[in-house]
Structure formats: C-alpha cells, structure tokens
Amino acid sequence: MRRTSYHHGALRGALLEACLRLIETEGLAAVSLRRVAREAGVSCGAPYHHFADRAALLAALSVEGFRGLAADLAAARDSAATPMAQLTALAEAYVRFARNHPGHFRLMFRPELSQSEKHPDAAEVGDAAFAVLTDTIAACVAAGLLPAERADTLAVAWWALAHGLASLGVDGQLDKRRMQLCTDTATLVDDIMRAFTALLAPR
Structure with a gap:
C-alpha cells in the first residue's frame, strides 16, 4: 500500500x-x-x-553507517582495560558492525563515495571513525607498547586486517573457517588480533 x-x-x-x-x-x-x-x-x-541524485542518497547512507561504526568503536575502546586490549576490542567491534549492518558496510567504502570534494560529510565521518583507531594506537605508543615511528603504518595495517576479517564475515567465509577450527567468531578474531599485536610490540 x-x-x-x-x-x-x-x-x-x-x-x-x-x-x-x-x-x-x-x-x-x-x-x-x-x-x-x-x-x-x-x-x-x-x-x-x-x-539531488542517487549518489547523494548513497552518500547519506554512508554517513549514517560511519556514524554507527564510530560509535561502536568508541564504545568498544572504552570497555577495554588497557590500550592493547582496546585494539583487540576495536577489531571485534569492526567485525560485529559489518555482520550486523551488511548493507551499510558494503556501501561505506566505495571509492566514489569517499571523494572528499564530492561528499565532504562522508569523508569527514569516515575520518572520525578512523581517528578512534589512531587515538588508540597513540595511547599504545604513549604507554611504550608500540614504536612511535611505525604508528601511522600500524594503523593502516590494523585497518587492513580488521576490514579483511569483517569482509570475510559478511560473505560468510569467517563462519566457515571458525567452524572448521571449532571456535566462535569473537574468539577467532581475538586470537588473530592478539597474534598481530604481539608481532608489533617493541623488542
């Protein structure tokens, strides 16, 4: 009707x-x-x-998604006790957001919507979500847990890993692997991110 x-x-x-x-x-x-x-x-x-057009509608939906992601990431960070635990919590929140909001997730990172000159609002909220990660890495650096000279590279590496896990989750591949490993998704993501952060710690 x-x-x-x-x-x-x-x-x-x-x-x-x-x-x-x-x-x-x-x-x-x-x-x-x-x-x-x-x-x-x-x-x-x-x-x-x-x-005004289809692109404007999709950009608005992307903004909505990034705002939700940023809120979820901030809540996950604030729930963890230590900076390194926060990094793991962020990854779990990232994967969970993609699973709970697959439509937003599939849209948010499309290159035509991330052009700041065309869609400044989408670019701004995307940067705000990424800032939750960079602020957490900065806290790890301040605590002597990560090397300062690699902070920017580590932020991109963390994002690539978490985004890859989230994409696998949306496509159902993460569930397939976690069943083969007889574990649950949260534990698998936790194990992967702990292994990753262990490699990053200064020696």
Whole structure:
C-alpha cells in the first residue's frame, strides 16, 4: 500500500531505510531514486526533496553507517582495560558492525563515495571513525607498547586486517573457517588480533 505523505523529517529516514533494504536484498545495482521511492511507498518525485541524485542518497547512507561504526568503536575502546586490549576490542567491534549492518558496510567504502570534494560529510565521518583507531594506537605508543615511528603504518595495517576479517564475515567465509577450527567468531578474531599485536610490540 502506497504511503501518500510523510512528515518532512520522517520522509528522509524512510528513504534511507528503503535504500538500505534494497542493498541488503538485491544489491547496490538495484538502487535508483525511482526504485527507492517505490520501496518507501511515495511518489517518484519525493526523494528529490532530500537528495539531488542517487549518489547523494548513497552518500547519506554512508554517513549514517560511519556514524554507527564510530560509535561502536568508541564504545568498544572504552570497555577495554588497557590500550592493547582496546585494539583487540576495536577489531571485534569492526567485525560485529559489518555482520550486523551488511548493507551499510558494503556501501561505506566505495571509492566514489569517499571523494572528499564530492561528499565532504562522508569523508569527514569516515575520518572520525578512523581517528578512534589512531587515538588508540597513540595511547599504545604513549604507554611504550608500540614504536612511535611505525604508528601511522600500524594503523593502516590494523585497518587492513580488521576490514579483511569483517569482509570475510559478511560473505560468510569467517563462519566457515571458525567452524572448521571449532571456535566462535569473537574468539577467532581475538586470537588473530592478539597474534598481530604481539608481532608489533617493541623488542
């Protein structure tokens, strides 16, 4: 049944939810403003009240995803007792976010949405999420647990590892391997990140 009207603020949220449903069920290729409008039960012209085009809609959804990721990472960091434990907790939160929000995760890192000159809001919140990691690594450096001269490289290496694990999780491959290893996902991620951080410690 078609919805004929939304409160102005509610329309934007409804369009974002409809877009996310399409991505999760049919993939990114299914997304168009016309299709999102139909999914939300509004007129074909309704999305243009909030989004200039498809790219603007996807960028807004990316912003929403990065804000959620940043909040999850900050909460995970704050729940861990030591800087090195925080790094492991961040990885677990990263993998968990991807599993719980696969539509957002598949969208957030697309190169056309990370161009700061075209989508400054998306780039800004992406940097804010990454800053949770770099701040945690800085705390490890300050505690003498990681070498200062390698801090920037280690941040990218950590991100690459956590993102790879998250991608494997979204695609179902991490579950396949953890079952072969007779463990659970959180324990597997914890073991991997502990092994990784052990290699980083100054000798």
